[in-house]
Amino acid sequence: MTNTPYPLDKADLLQAYRTMRTIREFEERLHIDFAKGDIPGFVHLYAGEEACATGIMMHLNDNDRIASTHRGHGHCIAKGVDVHEMMAEIYGRSTGACRGKGGSMHIADLSKGMMGANGILGAGAPLICGAALAAKFRGDGGVGITFVGDGASNQGTFLESMNLAAVWNLPVIFVVENNGYAESTAMEWAVSCDSYIDRATGFGLPGVTVDGTDFFAVYEAAGEIVKRAREGGGPALLECNMVRFYGHFEGDAQTYRAKGEVENLRANRDCIKLLAQRLTETGTVAPAELEAIDREVNALIEDAVRCAKAAPPPVAADLLKDVYVAY
Amino acid sequence: MSRKISMKTAINEALDLEMRRDPTVILMGEDIVGGTGAPGEDDAWGGVLGVTKGLFAKHGDRLLDTPLSESAYIGAAIGAAACGMRPVAELMFMDFMGVCFDQIFNQAAKFRYMFGGKAETPVVIRGMVGAGFRAAAQHSQMLTPLFTHIPGLKVVCPSNAYDAKGLLIQSIRDNDPVIFCEHKNLYGHETEVPAESYAIPFGEANVLRDGDHVTIVSYGLTVHRAMEAADALARDKVEAEVIDLRTLSPIDWDTIIDSVERTGRLVVVDEAHPRCNLATDISAFVAQNAFGALKAGIQMVTPPHTPVPFSPSLEDLYIPSAEAVAAAVRRTLAPSPRSTLAA
Numbered sequence: 001m002t003n004t005p006y007p008l009d010k011a012d013l014l015q016a017y018r019t020m021r022t023i024r025e026f027e028e029r030l031h032i033d034f035a036k037g038d039i040p041g042f043v044h045l046y047a048g049e050e051a052c053a054t055g056i057m058m059h060l061n062d063n064d065r066i067a068s069t070h071r072g073h074g075h076c077i078a079k080g081v082d083v084h085e086m087m088a089e090i091y092g093r094s095t096g097a098c099r100g101k102g103g104s105m106h107i108a109d110l111s112k113g114m115m116g117a118n119g120i121l122g123a124g125a126p127l128i129c130g131a132a133l134a135a136k137f138r139g140d141g142g143v144g145i146t147f148v149g150d151g152a153s154n155q156g157t158f159l160e161s162m163n164l165a166a167v168w169n170l171p172v173i174f175v176v177e178n179n180g181y182a183e184s185t186a187m188e189w190a191v192s193c194d195s196y197i198d199r200a201t202g203f204g205l206p207g208v209t210v211d212g213t214d215f216f217a218v219y220e221a222a223g224e225i226v227k228r229a230r231e232g233g234g235p236a237l238l239e240c241n242m243v244r245f246y247g248h249f250e251g252d253a254q255t256y257r258a259k260g261e262v263e264n265l266r267a268n269r270d271c272i273k274l275l276a277q278r279l280t281e282t283g284t285v286a287p288a289e290l291e292a293i294d295r296e297v298n299a300l301i302e303d304a305v306r307c308a309k310a311a312p313p314p315v316a317a318d319l320l321k322d323v324y325v326a327y
Numbered sequence: 328m329s330r331k332i333s334m335k336t337a338i339n340e341a342l343d344l345e346m347r348r349d350p351t352v353i354l355m356g357e358d359i360v361g362g363t364g365a366p367g368e369d370d371a372w373g374g375v376l377g378v379t380k381g382l383f384a385k386h387g388d389r390l391l392d393t394p395l396s397e398s399a400y401i402g403a404a405i406g407a408a409a410c411g412m413r414p415v416a417e418l419m420f421m422d423f424m425g426v427c428f429d430q431i432f433n434q435a436a437k438f439r440y441m442f443g444g445k446a447e448t449p450v451v452i453r454g455m456v457g458a459g460f461r462a463a464a465q466h467s468q469m470l471t472p473l474f475t476h477i478p479g480l481k482v483v484c485p486s487n488a489y490d491a492k493g494l495l496i497q498s499i500r501d502n503d504p505v506i507f508c509e510h511k512n513l514y515g516h517e518t519e520v521p522a523e524s525y526a527i528p529f530g531e532a533n534v535l536r537d538g539d540h541v542t543i544v545s546y547g548l549t550v551h552r553a554m555e556a557a558d559a560l561a562r563d564k565v566e567a568e569v570i571d572l573r574t575l576s577p578i579d580w581d582t583i584i585d586s587v588e589r590t591g592r593l594v595v596v597d598e599a600h601p602r603c604n605l606a607t608d609i610s611a612f613v614a615q616n617a618f619g620a621l622k623a624g625i626q627m628v629t630p631p632h633t634p635v636p637f638s639p640s641l642e643d644l645y646i647p648s649a650e651a652v653a654a655a656v657r658r659t660l661a662p663s664p665r666s667t668l669a670a
């Protein structure tokens with residue numbers, strides 16, 4: 001883990017583990033509480049995909065912007081959005097990241113460079129081109145990352161944005177989170193090309209495909225691409241092949257998946273298990289250190305849920321607030 | 328210093344002044360510079376009708392020609408606005424809104440509310456609206472009601488060069504997303520315009536003509552039809568008050584209601600398609616809030632419920648005429664059926 005251009009010290013590795021565990025625990029808790037009927041609206045869980053958000057975001061700072069998707073909790077946590085504020089938002093409370101006006105699909109924290117989860121598939125790509133353009137005008141070295149699923153990768157906005165970013169030489173990274181499904185529709189059927197690298201090549205962008213369940217693979221590939229963009233080398237595409245542990249959204253019976261598919265993925269392609277294995281087998285980290293993190297994360301999420309439940313909902317006056325800056 | 332200039336020049340001047348004042352103002356759009364990457368001259372076009380001509384020479388790479396990709400560059404303008412820039416994106420013809428509307432009504436318009444008041448999106452989307460250019464169904468619509476419908480958007484539609492300059496300067500300084508609608512048949516229209524910078528606040532209608540008998544409300548090109556009608560009516564001793572809305576969202580309800588309470592009669596003239604447009608909106612508002620003041624049924628003057636036709640003979644029929652406005656006024660002045668019955 002030191003013979004790479006992007007060395008990680010022990011603190012970094014423990015931080016990566018903590019971030020991934022926080023996302024997992026956050027999502028598993030939502031899965032349970034949603035089933036109990038505690039949570040209103042649509043909830044799309046990122047469980048199984050943690051290595052992607054974490055491996056990429058470790059290269060970013062608050063000055064870098066990301067545009068997320070409907071499945072945005074993992075991006076938020078990895079980008080440093082406050083977990084308590086996120087949980088409160090999902091519960092529709094006034095203490096939420098968006099004061100209860102956005103919910104799971106619209107969590108944002110611009111101070112952290114998180115430009116919003118998005119309920120419109122593919123909409124983040126043009127927005128992040130704008131964020132990157134602003135960074136370019138300011139000359140502050142900031143980069144923009146837009147995430148799309150395999151489904152949203154068919155949107156015109158995504159394809160147009162790759163062209164725009166190439167033509168304007170913007171510091172944008174297009175991350176395709178390929179989990180094989182768009183709701184119930186298989187990627188193999190709905191995406192016309194065999195490899196996203198072909199799509200990138202078509203727009204004059206370099207493209208890289210990695211195993212998105214391998215934290216180190218994501219981390220290394222993202223490091224290269226982010227560095228290149230920061231230095232003015234222009235946009236690139238990164239495809240992360242990953243797996244979705246739960247349904248498309250909570251309440252999805254997943255009858256379109258093969259029997260045993262999820263169990264198999266959980267057993268063999270769990271990115272957190274894989275990371276923990278690498279860390280302990282190499283002797284970098286003792287199992288007890290990871291267990292300590294697990295306990296801290298559990299306590300954090302428990303507290304976030306407790307605070308969210310205790311927090312007041314928005315009041316009637318909030319209905320009319322913040323439509324405009326001034327009207 | 329004030330001189331007579333066209334609305335097109337006034338818009339160009341507003342962009343120039345704001346770009347000088349504020350380095351975060353950037354312009355983007357298809358061919359707004361013109362000739363980018365082509366072997367001939369730079370700054371070849373300055374927009375498809377030349378509105379931004381000459382700005383590239385003054386402001387260089389703060390003007391960005393875009394690929395033909397409305398979703399991408401309108402979205403980029405919005406994303407840049409959310410990150411501290413003040414982009415003015417030209418959509419050429421507002422009819423192209425269908426291609427990129429998501430970025431405007433689901434993204435720009437909603438960021439502030441959806442993110443709990445934590446975002447500002449000071450973007451201006453400017454583009455051409457309106458019929459009369461023989462440009463047919465896909466290059467001639469107003470679409471103003473579509474934008475007005477959306478909470479979070481501000482909608483501006485000037486009727487003359489003076490207003491265009493002051494309203495565009497306000498639009499650029501405004502911290503909310505603004506849809507700035509330029510009637511293509513007013514580009515050549517000239518009025519006295521001060522050379523210096525000035526902003527016209529939103530939500531303040533302009534009373535172009537005082538009158539006690541009837542209130543005519545309009546915006547954009549049809550303001551001029553309303554004025555022509557008012558002049559014709561004055562020859563018959565009918566004094567119409569003509570209100571130019573200037574901004575549709577926010578809208579100046581007070582000026583409309585005050586006027587109707589005095590005149591008791593209302594004619595609304597809207598070049599947009601007739602269903603769910605500004606005319607129906609204003610009529611409903613007045614009926615709800617000043618019903619007691621009305622001495623006659625409200626009249627709406629709009630095009631028919633059709634796409635904009637191409638043939639000049641048909642297009643001229645399509646656009647509300649001064650005669651149609653005058654006829655509508657006369658209908659409000661005719662004795663009502665009830666008073667006829669009583670007589």
Ligand SMILES: Cc1ncc(C[n+]2csc(CCOP(=O)(O)OP(=O)(O)O)c2C)c(N)n1
Pocket residue numbers: 070071119120121122148149150151152153177179181182183248
């Ligand atoms: C423009 C748009 N079309 C359709 C939807 C409904 N929708 C929400 S998620 C989804 C599938 C997304 O698949 P993918 O992009 O692969 O992301 P994943 O859910 O797998 O993370 C669809 C069709 C939407 N929200 N927005």
Ligand SMILES: [Mg+2]
Pocket residue numbers: 149150151177178179180181182183
């Ligand atoms: Mg998918």
